[in-house]
Every structure is written in structure tokens, then in C-alpha cells.
Amino acid sequence: GGDTAVLTVVPDSAPQSKATSDLVDRLRDDVLPTAGQGTSLDVYVGGVTAGYDDFAQVIIGKLPLFVGVVIALGCLLLLLAFRSIGIPLKAALMNVAAVASAFGVVVAIFQWGMGSELLGLGRAGPIEPFLPVIMVSVLFGLSMDYQVFLVSRMYEEWLETGDNRRAVRVGLAETSRVINSAAVIMIAVFLAFVLSGDRVIAMFGIGLAAAVALDAFVLRTLLVPALMHMLGGANWWLPAWLDRVLPRISIENPECRDTDRAKIPWQRSSDDGQLVP
Template identity: 85%
Template sequence: EAAERAVSVSGRAVVFAGATVCIALLGMLVLRLSFLNGVALAASLTVVLTVAASVTLLPALLGVIGMRALGRRERRRLAEQGPGPERHAGIAARWAGFVERHPKLLGVAAGAVMLTLALPTFGLHLGTSDQGNNPATSTTRKAYDLLAGERTGDGQGSGFGPGFNGPLTLVGTLDGPGDRIAFDKLPQRLRHTPGVAQVGGPEFDGSRSTGVITVVPDSSPQSRQTSDLVERLRDEALPKAADGTTLQVRVGGVTASYDDFASVIVGKLPLFIGVVVALGSILLLLAFRSIGIPLKAALMNVAAVASAFGVVVAVFQWGWGSELLGLGSAGPIEPFLPVIMVSVLFGLSMDYQVFLVSRMYEEWQLTRDNCRAVRVGLAETSRVINSAAVIMIAVFAAFVLSGDRTIAMFGIGLASAVALDAFVLRTLLVPALMHMLGGANWWLPSWLDRWLPRISIEPPPEPQDAPAPPRPREGDRPLVEA
């Protein structure tokens, strides 16, 4: 009976939450970046299979196991006292009451924490890490430092300068003598360009229709100065050198390629976030028939993502504790990290939002008392949300043990986001805001209520005169089986 009721009640919320996760993951297809398509499809398929197993395989296994799914103490208590309503006491109930009594103070405190952690996000610098970000004890880092001209322990100098690890490649298309003359003079012009340490070439192919020049910056490949040099070459130096000719020179190399990739990601990120937030909000609007619930969910999701990126920037870009964790020195943030993190975090945030608000919505429909609905919903679901969050935090934090900077970046970002979402947003800021808004949480214009289709997460209420479940007898074998 418990399994049947759980599937009919919680199973609906699980299916609905799974749909929101799939929307967040499949939103990566909007970016039209081929290497992310496999990630989106594989992760979405995993969610679909997990949801299907939770509403089919899990209750089937419970039917096979029977009462042995409970511990001996639980079976003994059922045999002696019979089933009874669960009493909501303990830390969860006391916390729900505390939030109800001090919503403004706790809401301001939670908002201040999220805002403080989100501030480093404004200094986000997308780029790709290299051997220079490896731990100082690794051989790849030592080789990188030798090439970059770092001083050794005895004070002797070595290497070729920091830009030698990531030279820029200038490729020109030459259509005539004028283009060749301009390309021959280009190295001399480039030597006087700020940020250029060395210039090599030019070199030509057999037909002299294509020329190559190598430019070594005076800064490391992942530094902002090198990115500025790429922009300076493209916007100023090269157009001036090609003035009056048909010469076309394109800038390639490690830094230029990663900058172009990051600009593509940044350019498509607003569309991606907008699509994911809009579709998720529409689903919440249909489920809870409220304007305030989807708006708060969207704001909370953005807050969780911004705060998580603030932690990532502080640890990996600013280097706060990265060496202590064995993750090397400070450096830029991987360009594809925002896309994958936003997809995963929006899915998890929507999960927690559905589980939390669905119980509040059920209580609101029964009593029309907003304070009671928020208090009961928080008391009954906070333990589930926090337990799930602890599991996810442990999984994501284990990524740090890999020793790889990129994987650790995902782990710390996702773990911090889940922790903030579960312990600050869902169990503190969201209920505090809902207490302050009162009945406005559930407001929906009448014309929109008539226009929207009816989609309910909760099953129809049971009749009041339903017979009570039979009291287990002490002699029943399933209850006393050892």
C-alpha cells in the first residue's frame, strides 16, 4: 500500500521533475555546438531511464521484498502499535517554525550570502588552461616554466619567454605582387606592436599564394594581455598593413582559437539560458498555476548559478586554495564550463523546487493558509532535499580527487551550487520570501487560469469516508519475520 501510494503521489512529482531536468539538458542543443550534442542526449537518456526505473522497477522490487524493506525495529513497532500518521517533529519542524517567525531577517541574510559569493562572477575570464596551471611539482609544469623563462633555484635564467608556450600564427592570402610586398613588410611592422616579443618569418608555400608569420607574445597564452594582443592585431595592426591591397591576414594559434571559442559560447549563452528558463517556468506555471512560483524559481536558479561561478572564479581564476588542493596555479575558466554547469544546475534546482513547492501547493489547496502551507511543506520536504543534496555534494566533491584541473572545476562548481541551492535557497530564502509574499504566491489572473490546460502533480484528494487501513496483527509473519 505504501509503494502504491508513493507512486501515485510522489511518482508524479518525480516524472515532472525529470521532465524539467531533460529540458535543461536538451537546451544545450540550442547552442548548435556538435561536441555538446552527445552530452545532452546521453544525459537526458540517463534521466529518462532513471525516472522510468523509479516508478516501475523500484515499486516492483518493494513488492518482492515486502515488509523486509523495513528494519527490525520498525517491523516490531508496527506489530505492536500499527500504522499511524507521521509526526513532524525534530530539527526540520523547528527550522520551519523559525523561518516562519523571522522571514525578513533570514531572507536578508540568505540574500547577502548569495550576493557576496556571486560578486567574483563579474571578473570571469574564459580561456583554456595549459601546463602552466599544473601543480608545481609535476614535470609538465617544470618544462612549461623552463620554456617560459622562469628563474631556477640557483638564480640562472633559462627559457624563451612566457609567450613561447603559445605563439600566434598569422596566415595571409596573397593574390598578387602588392600583397606579397605588404606581407614581406609585415614582420617589421609587427615588431613595433605593443605586446609582441618576437616575430618569425615570413614563410611561403611553393606558389607563394599563402604566407605564414609566427608572432611570440610577451605574455603567457592564457593571460588577458595575450588576448588583448590578438584583438589589437585583428582590429588595428593587420588592417593598416593591408591598406591599399587585397591582402587578408588571419590570426590563429592557441590563444586566438580559445578566444574565438569563448566568444562563440558567450554569444550563445543568453539564448541558451533564456530558452531553459522560459521552458522550465512554463512547466511550473502549468503545474502550480501561479505567476510567482515560476518567477521565484527562475531568480533562484540564476542566483545559484551566479554564486557557484563566484566560487569557481575565486578558487581557480584567483587561485584561492587551488595549490593546497593540488590543482595547480590560477588560470582562466574553461569556455564550455558555463554551458554544462548551467544545464546540470538548472535541472537540479528545478528538481528541488518541484519537490518543495508541490507539498506546499497541496497544503495550500487543502487549507488556503499560506503560512501553514509553507511551514508544512518545508518541514516535510527539507529532509529529502538536504539528504539528496548531501549525496550530490559527495559525488561532485569526489571529482577533486582526480587531480585534473578541468574535472575538479566541474566538481567544485557543482558541489558548491548544490550546497547553496539546498541549504540556503530552498530551505531558507525561498520559504522566507513565500512567507513575506503571503497569498500572492498563488496568484494567477482569471483569464490565464481559464486558458491554461490542467496539469496536476498531485492526485485527486481521497474521499473522507475511506476505510482506515487494517491494523497489522502481532502474529503476521511479514511483520515479525527475522
């Protein structure tokens, strides 16, 4: 209709460089509004770089809400399972620490270029905007898995003995090897992503591997037990009014152990006449 024109602008910088993104912002904020002032022109800036920048802004705007919802749902699950205020709060703190540390590793390698060429991943460049959303989803799932596995054993011991120190010690002793073994398997799987040679897949692999390593070997089997040991009985505190309101949901019914023990066949020992299983 003769009322539309398309102008192609080729910058001197690379499509993924910061200078190109700055050019897009300068065109949108300064150049084009001034050029179109006093006219009926509607001017838009498109292209690969502009599209990625716009998509990144949308993700950044929604990311706090997304992370908040994930943390809130995880805390609610732990609150119902362990009937404690401290356990969900510690889990949320440790999960955020694992995710933030993983992002730091990804930024250092891919955005700052520390070892990226050595790994065959090319030069430094920006992080894909959708990477944080996917990594947060996967990492919170893995971290919650380790947390439930570790604390559920401590919770069982706490219900039986009421001794927090013993509960932490027994829970860590009986679950740490399984957690660490599972983490080693996951790390090996994620690091295999680097062999694909694709930059985006390698970002996922290195980020997830770093997060699982930190979570399993430092946070979940070192900091969490140490913090629970220091807090003592406060780990399992729950306001009385909240205890009355919350539904009774348990990962394993505390009576299960006594029930299973009652099902074991007992007989008289030939040595001293005592009942033994």
C-alpha cells in the same frame, strides 16, 4: 601555389595569460589592418589562444539566449504544475542566484587563484569558455528538482486547507530533510571530481558542489519558505483569464488523497466503536 604564407609568432607571455589575448586583439585590430592597407592581402590570426578567444566570444554571444530559454521553459513548467505566477518567478530568481554564486566561487578559485595551488590545481588562469553552458544546464535541472519537491508538498497542503502559513510550514517540515540529505550526497559526489587532478573536471566539481550547497541549505530551505510566508496567499495567485486558458496539468491529482483514503479498509474499534483504519 605560392600565394599563401604562414608566419609563426611566439609571444613572451603564456598561452592562457591575458597578455596573449591582448596581443591577438592588437594584431587583429591595429597591426595587420595597417600593414595590409592598400594591398590585396587577406590576413588571419589563428592558433590555440586565438581559437579559444573566438570560441569564447561565440559562447558569450549565445549565453543570454540560452539562459533565457532555460528559464522560460522552467517557468512554463512550474506555471502549469502549480497554476501560480509567483512560484515560477521565485524559482527563476533563486535559480539565477544559485548559478551566479557558483560562478563566483569558480572565478575566485580558478581565475583569481584563491586556494587553487593548495588544492593542487595549479596557478590562476582563465575559465574554460564552455563551462558556463554545461553548469547552467546541470544546475537548473538540480535546482528545479528541489523546487518542485518542496513546493509540490506545500501546494497539496494549500489545496486542502487554504492556509498559506500552514502550507509553507508543513511543506518545509516534511521535505527539508530529504532535500538536505540529497544535497549532501550530490556535494560529496561533485567534490570527488577535484581528486582527479584535472583542472577542467575540478572546475565542474567545485562549481556544482558550491551551487548545490547554496541552493539546498540557503535558497531552497530558507529564503524560498521565508518569501512564501511573507507573500501569503499571493503565492498562489493566477489571473482568471490565464486559468481558463492553461491546460489542467498536475503533478498529483488533488483527488488522489481522498481516493487513496477511501481504499483503506476500515473497521469498528473494540474500545469505543469508532471506525478506524
